Amino acid sequence: MRNKIALTAAAGLMASTALAPMAMAQGKELTVASWGGSYQEAQSKALFEPYEANTGNTVKQETYGGMSDVRLQVSSGQVTLDVVVSGSGSAARAGAEGLLEPLDYDVIDVSNFPEEFYSEYCVGGDVFSVVPAFSTAKFGEDGPRGWADFWDTEKFPGTRAYRGTVSGALEPAMMALGVAPEDVYAELSSEEGIERALDKIRELKPNIAVFWTSGAQQAQLMKDGEVDMSSGWNGRFDNAAADGAEVSYFFDQGLLDYDCFAIPKGAPNKDLAMEFLAEISKPEYQDDLPKFITYGPTNSAAYETGEITDEVAASLPSAPENMAKQLPISLEWYAEWEQIAAEMYQEMLTE
Known part of the structure; x- marks a missing residue:
């Protein structure tokens, strides 16, 4: 850890x-x-x-x-x-x-x-890193290592929070699908690939209590115990832990x-x-x-x-x-695909 x-x-x-x-x-x-x-x-x-x-x-x-x-x-x-x-x-x-x-x-x-x-x-x-953070009150120190674990609601039951905008949201879904990190952006470089990642998020959606929209929100959700896991930025979770939150994370499969x-x-x-x-x-x-x-x-x-x-x-x-x-993170991918991906992501959120 x-x-x-x-x-x-x-x-x-x-x-x-x-x-x-x-x-x-x-x-x-x-x-x-x-x-x-x-x-x-x-x-x-x-x-x-x-x-x-x-x-x-x-x-x-x-x-x-x-x-x-x-x-x-x-x-x-x-x-x-x-x-x-x-x-x-x-x-x-x-x-x-x-x-x-x-x-x-x-x-x-x-x-x-x-x-x-x-x-x-x-x-x-x-x-910074986008990491899967977890409640140590619920899981102890043995929380998810990587995004497949974050998606595994049998091994790690409980509620999740997830990004409410597209930046940093599709890559974890691809890795949860088993795509090797070095292949993630190639897989996302088509509308079909983006849809595949969205389908993986749809799979988790019944367990997502909140789609967060700010760093302060993701940290507060974990601090208040409103969710058992959240994607988010490592430094926000560290500051929440320093302020008494029972939260931790691993860097495995983080999005740098x-x-x-x-x-x-x-x-x-x-x-x-x-x-x-x-x-x-x-x-x-x-x-x-x-x-x-x-x-x-x-x-x-x-x-x-x-x-x-x-x-x-x-x-x-x-x-x-x-x-x-x-x-x-691939800036080239965001320059080319972010607008299309953002529109598709928002459609998924409103379904």
């Missing part, structure tokens, strides 16, 4: 970025939209507040509803957001739609980023993904946004994020600063031994 990480003191920790303040405070403001909850709180402590301290600029934080909000702002010509947090797949699709500015990697240094963790339109901020930062097309402070991304992508920022939520850095150099202990590193999705157990 993954090594557990003690986060009980995390709320009281302050980011310890050892960066020298810039010579002259700029006094500028940019607007950054994220998803709220423990995730945005972790970003604020590890990234946004240290950025303000080190630059003299101000980060106006907002929460938003994802790329649908960006699409509305861009289409109306009234863009108010300078930077948005996005799932990598959604950013790939939004970039293909022309909703995002291409990033300037002459400004943003990604020389220590694995190539999987940045793209033309978004730069990775953290690595990353959250990224993107700049909406027509952002009012595009140049400042690019400089902001360059600053918070430095290892001295990224090495603080695991103090507040167990997501791994995308900048590999963050493991070399001494801030991330070996014990913590072993519990992060981007640690080599954990990455080897998981399926990396």
Whole structure:
């Protein structure tokens, strides 16, 4: 089982970025939209507040509803957001739609980023895993290892919660069908393949009590004991466990993904946004994020600063031994198939 990480003191920790303040405070403001909850709180402590301290600029934080909000702002010509947090797949699709500015990697240094963790339109901020979490109150420490177990209602009876949108929802169903991880996206690259995954979710649907739509919701469902298992993001479950929830998970067959930062097309402070991304992508920022939520850095150099202990590193999705157990998300698949798959998924939900 993954090594557990003690986060009980995390709320009281302050980011310890050892960066020298810039010579002259700029006094500028940019607007950054994220998803709220423990995730945005972790970003604020590890990234946004240290950025303000080190630059003299101000980060106006907002929460938003994802790329649908960006699409509305861009289409109306009234863009108010300078930077948005996005799932990598959604950013790939939004970039293909022309909703995002291409990033300037002459400004943003990604020389220590694995190539999987940045793209033309978004730069990775953290690595997370979609995992099958389970109630230790019901199953002890011997819960599901992989998605076939998550679907096995005889071996693991009880209620489930599952993703209410398509991102990260079809791949587990394919693996539950017995498809090898390396073949999942090839199998999903047709409407027939997508329908096959949807049929597998339909099979589980009588046991799905809630289709969750946010990280805060998936964690709260497990904390309150409303469901016995839930798909979801590893760091949310770790924070829930640190707050008293009886929940655990394994990385086996996890879906390795990353959250990224993107700049909406027509952002009012595009140049400042690019400089902001360059600053918070430095290892001295990224090495603080695991103090507040167990997501791994995308900048590999963050493991070399001494801030991330070996014990913590072993519990992060981007640690080599954990990455080897998981399926990396395919941005190419999301850019090509997400819109079609999302429509089919919503039809399945409303049946």
